[in-house]
Amino acid sequence: MSSVLSLQGITKNYGSLRALNDVSFEVPKGCVFGILGPNGSGKTTMLSIVLDILRADTGTFSWFGKPSSCDSRKKIGSLLETPNFYHYLSATDNLNITQAISGRGTPADIDAVLETVNLVQRKNSKFSSFSLGMKQRLAIGAALLGNPEVLVFDEPTNGLDPVGIAEIRNLIKELAAHGKTIIMASHLLDEVEKVCTHVAILKKGTLLTAGNVDEVLTNEDIVEISAADTTRLQHALQSFSGFTNIKHEGNNIQLFFPIGTANLEEVNRFCFEKGVTLNHLTIKRKSLEAKFFELTNN
Amino acid sequence: MLPLLKIEWLKIKKYPAFWWMFGIVALTYPGINWMSQKGYESAVSRKDVTGNVAKMLLGNPFAFPDAWHSVAYFSSYFVLVPAILIIMLIANEYTFKTHRQNIIDGWNRNQFITAKMIDVFIISLVTTISYTIVAAIFGFTFSDSINVTRWAEELQYIPLFFLQTFAQLTIAALLGFLLRKAFLALGIFFFYFLIIEPIIKVYLRIKEISFREFLPFEISNRLIPFLNFFGRVNKDANEAYKQSLTEINAHVLYTLIFTTAIWWLCYYLNKKRDL
Numbered sequence: 001m002s003s004v005l006s007l008q009g010i011t012k013n014y015g016s017l018r019a020l021n022d023v024s025f026e027v028p029k030g031c032v033f034g035i036l037g038p039n040g041s042g043k044t045t046m047l048s049i050v051l052d053i054l055r056a057d058t059g060t061f062s063w064f065g066k067p068s069s070c071d072s073r074k075k076i077g078s079l080l081e082t083p084n085f086y087h088y089l090s091a092t093d094n095l096n097i098t099q100a101i102s103g104r105g106t107p108a109d110i111d112a113v114l115e116t117v118n119l120v121q122r123k124n125s126k127f128s129s130f131s132l133g134m135k136q137r138l139a140i141g142a143a144l145l146g147n148p149e150v151l152v153f154d155e156p157t158n159g160l161d162p163v164g165i166a167e168i169r170n171l172i173k174e175l176a177a178h179g180k181t182i183i184m185a186s187h188l189l190d191e192v193e194k195v196c197t198h199v200a201i202l203k204k205g206t207l208l209t210a211g212n213v214d215e216v217l218t219n220e221d222i223v224e225i226s227a228a229d230t231t232r233l234q235h236a237l238q239s240f241s242g243f244t245n246i247k248h249e250g251n252n253i254q255l256f257f258p259i260g261t262a263n264l265e266e267v268n269r270f271c272f273e274k275g276v277t278l279n280h281l282t283i284k285r286k287s288l289e290a291k292f293f294e295l296t297n298n
Numbered sequence: 299m300l301p302l303l304k305i306e307w308l309k310i311k312k313y314p315a316f317w318w319m320f321g322i323v324a325l326t327y328p329g330i331n332w333m334s335q336k337g338y339e340s341a342v343s344r345k346d347v348t349g350n351v352a353k354m355l356l357g358n359p360f361a362f363p364d365a366w367h368s369v370a371y372f373s374s375y376f377v378l379v380p381a382i383l384i385i386m387l388i389a390n391e392y393t394f395k396t397h398r399q400n401i402i403d404g405w406n407r408n409q410f411i412t413a414k415m416i417d418v419f420i421i422s423l424v425t426t427i428s429y430t431i432v433a434a435i436f437g438f439t440f441s442d443s444i445n446v447t448r449w450a451e452e453l454q455y456i457p458l459f460f461l462q463t464f465a466q467l468t469i470a471a472l473l474g475f476l477l478r479k480a481f482l483a484l485g486i487f488f489f490y491f492l493i494i495e496p497i498i499k500v501y502l503r504i505k506e507i508s509f510r511e512f513l514p515f516e517i518s519n520r521l522i523p524f525l526n527f528f529g530r531v532n533k534d535a536n537e538a539y540k541q542s543l544t545e546i547n548a549h550v551l552y553t554l555i556f557t558t559a560i561w562w563l564c565y566y567l568n569k570k571r572d573l
Contacts, residue, residue, distance in 0.1 A: 052401055078402045
C-alpha cells in the first residue's frame with residue numbers, strides 16, 4: 001500500500017519547549033488515520049507543519065511520495081484548528097475564494113458541498129453571522145470542495161451538536177468507503193475508534209505508537225469469561241497458567257495473555273474439568289480509551 | 299499574476315471598507331483641492347496691493363500645466379485614507395487567520411505577499427485615477443484659453459503620484475504585515491507620518507544633517523516637490539525649487555530601491571517565519 005503522507009524525524013521547538021520530538025510515521029493510501037493525544041501533545045503542530053503553516057526545525061515530510069509543494073496542498077482538503085474565513089463575505093463567496101486558490105472543483109460545485117454540510121439555506125449569509133457549528137460545517141464543506149482524494153481534519157466535530165457530530169462521523173465513514181484518505185486529529189477517543197483504521201498516539205510531542213488500529217490495540221489477548229458462580233470460577237483459575245494478568249469487570253473476569261497465545265478452547269476445557277460451566281466466553285480487543293490511558297499514563 | 303489579481307478582487311469587492319475608502323478619496327481629493335483653490339481665489343480677488351502681490355506670488359496653480367503638480371501635492375497628504383485600507387486588508391488576513399488558509403488551500407508563501415502587493419497596486423491605481431480626474435477637471439476649469447493648450451505639459455506628475463502613493467502604501471503594508479493588528483499598525487503609521495518624521499526632518503535640518511531626504515516618507519515626498527509659491531519674488535526659493543525638480547529623477551531611483559527593499563523583506567520574513 002503506497003503512502004500518502006510520510007514524516008521522517010520531524011522536530012519542532014517553540015523556544016525552550018519541544019512541541020514535536022523526532023516524529024516519524026506513514027499514512028497509507030485509503031486509510032482513516034487518527035492522530036490522538038491530550039491537549040498540547042503536538043497534534044495541531046504536526047498537521048500545521050505538513051500543511052506548510054509551521055516550519056519544522058529538523059526532519060522532512062512528503063506528500064504522495066514527493067517533497068511538499070503548493071501543488072500537493074491543492075489536492076488536499078484541509079480543516080486546521082479553526083474555520084478560517086473572511087467574516088464580511090458570505091459562505092458562497094468564501095468558497096469561491098477556496099475554489100479559486102485550490103483549483104479544486106468548479107464554482108458550480110459550491111452549492112453541492114453546501115448541501116452536503118446543510119448550509120445551502122444560509123449560503124448568502126455573512127460568515128460573521130454563523131454559529132460555531134455552522135462555521136465548522138462550512139470549513140468541512142470547503143475541505144470537501146472538488147472531492148479531493150485526501151482530507152485533513154483537525155478536531156472536525158469541534159462546536160457541533162450531537163446530531164452534527166453523528167453527521168460528520170457518517171460523512172467520514174462514507175468518504176472512507178469511497179477510498180478517500182482521511183487524516184484526523186482528535187482528542188475524542190470514541191470518535192476516532194468508531195471511524196479510524198489507523199492511529200498514531202502522541203504525548204508531549206513524542207510519538208508513542210502508530211499503525212493499524214488492530215495492531216495498536218491488540219498487543220495482548222483479552223479473554224473475557226463468566227460463570228454463574230464467580231467465586232468458584234476465581235478459585236479454579238488460580239491453578240490456570242499462561243495469562244499475565246487477571247481483572248474483574250462486573251460479573252466478568254478478564255484474563256490477559258501475551259498476543260497470539262490465548263486459546264478459548266483450552267480455557268473452556270480447563271474450567272469444565274474444574275467443574276465450572278462458563279456462560280460467557282469471548283476474546284476482546286482493548287478499547288482505544290484504555291490503550292490511550294495506558295500509553296499516556298493518565 | 300492574473301489569478302492572484304482575480305482572487306484579491308474576490309476578497310476586496312465585497313469589503314465595505316474598500317468602498318468607504320473609495321468614497322472618501324472621491325470626496326477628499328476634490329475637497330482639499332477645492333478648498334485650496336478657494337483660498338487662492340480669495341487671495342487674488344482682492345483689489346488691493348495684497349491681491350496683486352498674491353497673484354504675482356502664486357501665479358495660477360490650478361491652471362494647466364501647474365494643475366498636475368498642485369493637485370498632486372495637495373492630494374498626497376491624503377495617502378492616509380488608502381493607507382487605512384491597506385493596513386486593514388493585511389491585518390484582516392491575520393485576524394481571520396486567512397493568511398494560513400490561503401497557504402493551506404494551495405498558495406505558496408510568496409504568492410501571499412505578491413497578492414498583497416497587488417492590493418497596494420490596485421489601491422494606488424484607484425487613488426491615482428482619482429487624482430488624475432480631479433487634476434484634469436481643475437485644469438480645464440481654471441485655465442484660460444492659453445493655459446488650456448498646455449494641458450499635456452507636466453503629465454509626468456501622474457506616474458510620479460502613482461509611485462509616491464505606491465511607495466507610501468508599501469510602508470503601510472509593511473506595518474500591517476509586521477504588526478498583524480490593524481489598530482497598532484494604524485496608530486504607528488499615523489504617528490510616524492504626522493508627527494515623528496516631520497520632527498526628525500526639522501531636527502536634521504537644524505543640525506544641517508543631509509540625511510533627511512532618505513527618511514522613509516521623505517524619499518518619495520520629494521517626487522512631488524513643494525510648490526513654487528515664492529519663486530517669483532525670492533531668488534533663493536526659486537533656486538531651491540529648481541533644485542528640487544532636478545532631484546526628482548534621483549528620488550525615483552531611491553524610491554524604487556527603498557520600496558523594493560521593503561517588499562523583499564516581506565517576502566523573506568514570510569518565507570522564514572511560522573504563520
